[in-house]
Amino acid sequence: MKRAASESDHPESTKSKQAHWSRGLLASMQDAQYFVKGDNKVTLIKDMYPKAQYHFLVLPHVDIPDLKSTTKEHIGLLKHMEAFAKDHTKETSPEVKFKYGYHAEPSMQRLHLHVISEDFNSPSMKSRKHWNTFTTGFFLDSEKVIEDLEKTGKVDLPSQEKCKDLLAKPLRCHKCSFRPKHMTELKKHVLSHFK
Ligand code: AMP
Ligand code: ZN
Numbered sequence: 001m002k003r004a005a006s007e008s009d010h011p012e013s014t015k016s017k018q019a020h021w022s023r024g025l026l027a028s029m030q031d032a033q034y035f036v037k038g039d040n041k042v043t044l045i046k047d048m049y050p051k052a053q054y055h056f057l058v059l060p061h062v063d064i065p066d067l068k069s070t071t072k073e074h075i076g077l078l079k080h081m082e083a084f085a086k087d088h089t090k091e092t093s094p095e096v097k098f099k100y101g102y103h104a105e106p107s108m109q110r111l112h113l114h115v116i117s118e119d120f121n122s123p124s125m126k127s128r129k130h131w132n133t134f135t136t137g138f139f140l141d142s143e144k145v146i147e148d149l150e151k152t153g154k155v156d157l158p159s160q161e162k163c164k165d166l167l168a169k170p171l172r173c174h175k176c177s178f179r180p181k182h183m184t185e186l187k188k189h190v191l192s193h194f195k
Helices: 015-021 024-029 072-092 128-135 142-152 160-167 183-191
Strands: 035-038 042-046 055-060 098-103 113-117 139-141
Touching: 024 035, 024 042, 024 055, 042 072, 055 072, 072 098, 072 113, 072 142, 098 142, 128 139, 128 160, 128 183, 139 142
Parallel strands: none
Antiparallel strands: 035 042, 042 055, 055 113, 098 113, 098 139
16 A cells, blocks of 8 residues: 655655655646745745745745855845745734744755744654754744845854754753653643643
């Protein structure tokens, strides 16, 4: 029987295959299953492996590879991406709290803004690495990214070494000081903050 695809199915064994899966967001922008809405500058899609009850991505139509490539020129567009995301969440789930930001070291091509509810309650939230990408300094708030560009013309990104440390941090609840032994314990605990 055919098994549903999961994130760990991404083949990383050869360079050519890697190039293919890392372009997946561009394909999803054109796929009715993932496309939610767009305008002449940006598209909002559903994340294929949501790490929370609500998880979307906003991508610009111009091909900006990542935050490293952004300059003062992009401030207007980044503000628009954030405003577009906030309009959507306000319209569709006003009672839910969201985070809006970027991963310091993204795995997928084309700049993408994560729009994610703070519950982090989802079967795809499986590992310490997943957890730490959203709850440590690896996650760069959109507002801070824009502020960096306004002040210095570039985004203040953590070094490769720092990113490694952030992703290896021990698990910790993002709502209190609880330190679980493992993901199962953390996921159970976090539910108590989102009754
Ligand atoms: P990042 O680590 O910032 O590059 O995050 C990439 C995000 O894209 C993750 O949250 C993945 O779950 C999600 N994702 C991976 N492949 C696809 C795809 N083909 N379509 C939509 N979302 C995807
Ligand atoms: Zn807690």
